[in-house]
Amino acid sequence: MTKRTGRRRIMHLAASFFSIIVFLFLVGSSGYLLLSHPKTPLPDHWNPLRDLTVTAPVTLVTKFQLNRALADEAQCRATLSEAGVTFSRMEDLVIDQNCGISGRGELSGLVSTRVRGVETRCTTALRLAMWEHHVVQPAARDVLGTDVRALRHLGSYNCRRMRTAQGQDGRWSSHATADSVDIAGVDLADGRTLSLLQDWNATGPDAAFLRRIGQGACDWFRVVLSPNFNRLHADHFHLQGPGWGYCR
Ligand SMILES: [Zn+2]
Structure with missing residues (x-):
């Protein structure tokens, strides 16, 4: 060269x-x-720079938008309010380093279902709204041909340690910070009530519906425990926002 x-x-x-x-x-x-x-x-629901809209179609950027709303309390509250979710602001609950609720409010209605008033944090309410709108209602229409009128819950905040099938664990429960909510069943528009305790192990559409919404909860919560997990969960779904990813 x-x-x-x-x-x-x-x-x-x-x-x-x-x-x-x-x-x-x-x-x-x-x-x-x-x-x-x-x-x-x-469209906004394809744009990662735009804020989350609960009722917009789910796309590849929805999780990204959701994570931003979860990280910012003001945006979390604004997103819920825009979706018509009833989440009344309450002063943060400060107990100690293990227990308390930041971003606290009383949730009494989701996008299109009622909820008996429950004290929780904004992030839990937002995940619940995504689950209700994108999983629970579509599943009710597809599988049961009706709507869900109300979600039945067993509470969110509870200053306690974790419970396991072997007894009490030393670690603090995610309920101690209202990062979880326990759902026991649904009231349907046709007047019936489905509960995990009664209907989870049945055959037919009622059980198929419950299994589908339990599985679908894993899209919006990082830890989901159903009656399949252990006997402590025979009567509810444990839906938990933060965690390592466990769906059972
Ligand atoms: Zn729980």
Whole structure:
């Protein structure tokens, strides 16, 4: 290789490197413009820079939007209120380092179902609203041909340690910070009530519906324990926001 062809090759490499940088810059900035422009043609539920709307269709960016709303109490409350969820603000409950509720409120209605008033934190209410709207109602319509009128719960906040089938565990329960809620069943628009205790082990559409909403809860909560887990959960789903990911 002569000196001149060597230099030409270096020039050529530098030119292609430069054009790749320019290309990436153009793609990046037009991508950013597409996302951030106020009149972008991209729908909000496909735009990671936009805030979560509970009732919008679920897309690849929904989890990303949800995580942002979960991390910001003001946004969490605004998202619930926009969706028509009744979550009345309460002062934070401060007990000690193990127990208390931050982002506290009283939840008494989700997007389209009633809930007997329950004190919980905003993040738990938001996950519950996503589950209700995207899992529970569609499953009721598909499997049972009716709507869910109310969710029956067994409470959220409880300053206690974890319970296991072997007895009490030393660790604190996620209920001690209202990061969980226990759901016992549903009231249907056709006047019937389904409970995990009575209907989980049955055959037919009622049990199929309960199994489907239990499985679907894993999309919106990191830890979900059903009657399949152990006898302590025979009468409820334990739906827990934070955790390592466990669905049973
Ligand atoms: Zn629980």
